[in-house]
Amino acid sequence: MKEFYHIFKKFITKEGYDEAMKRLSNWRLIPLLSVLALMLSGCGEPFISALRPAGEVAKKQYDLMALSTAIMVGVIAIVVLIFLIVVIKFRRKDNKIPKQVEGNHKLEIIWTAIPILLLLILAVPTVAATFNLADTKEMDKQNSNALVVNVRANLYWWEFEYPNEKIVTGQELVVPTDEKVYFNLKASDVKHSFWIPAAGGKVDVNTDNSNKFWLEFDSKKASEANNIFYGKCAELCGPSHALMDFKVKAVPRAEFDQWVADMQDVKEPEQAATDLASQGQDVFNKSCMGCHAVTPSNATPEAARLAPNLTNFGERTTIAGVLEHNEENLKKWIRDPESYKPGNKMTGAYNALSEQELDALTKYLMTLKVQD
Structure with a gap:
């Protein structure tokens, strides 16, 4: 407490005040740092960035983000433009109070209708995409050829079970490109969240119920990323939450089938060679x-x-x-x-x-x- 008092006392002195003002005079650095931060925020590799979509789901979500951003920026620009026009053209030149008149009904209708129209423009594709991305009927059909992966989240690792192929692996998810992969998510301890940024938005992994969704990995984007994408837990789950990562190998269908066959051939632990x-x-x-x-x-x-x-x-x-x-x-x-x-x-x-x-x-x- 005494140290805080001495610091405060020093600041309110003339010398302390002058020193603070001198530092504030370097305000010109703020725009430079802002531009630098903006540039760095756009940096990212194709295997970890949600802004570089690598599949159908990620592309739809990216398009919705772009649409909503365009609408918001457009509204802000128009409001600022109208504000500047009003400030400049209708600024007060004397102390007289202008004549008070009732509102313009046409203008009131227009600025009420425009937000409704913008909401519809944003809501219709959002609702359509939500229903499309939640459509997992194919994975529930009997004798379906859909690729299903049961994901089980644990502190702090991931298990991937392929029920139709009757194999289990951990920490590295292997999927074919250019086709839908259906996921069934369940947690074994606490709540987690399954997220592959380049492939699609995060989905909660709960202990008391299963969440289902699907993703698709684009072969061209996978090739650019050397067939490796990064996934992680996106829900605070404990001290090592930030380290709960996994890798996704997105490979052509023929290569995936070979991997499945090789895994299925392992019936018992292979004996050590040395x-x-x-x-x-x-x-x-x-x-x-x-x-x-x-x-x-x-x-x-x-x-x-x-x-x-x-x-x-x-x-x-x-x-x-x-x-x-x-x-x-x-x-x-x-x-x-x-x-x-x-x-x-x-x-x-x-x-x-x-x-x-x-x-x-x-x-x-x-x-x-x-x-x-």
């Missing part, structure tokens, strides 16, 4: 198997899937969704997951490993691949 990896497999079976699976079958009940499926861990692009995929970072994650994702369920879930066990386990995990 002595070190074999030692790592033993460590995994003793310390990790209770939570992690290394087979993609969806036969395991949802409630028993305590941690991400690791069947194709060696092919992933990130570790825990936030670290570059390499052996060094994997060791760092296993040693101290709490320092990278505070509050995650892996922290304290196993006994500390020796350096030799850690090397062996890392080598084994990096060999978990289903494709060459």
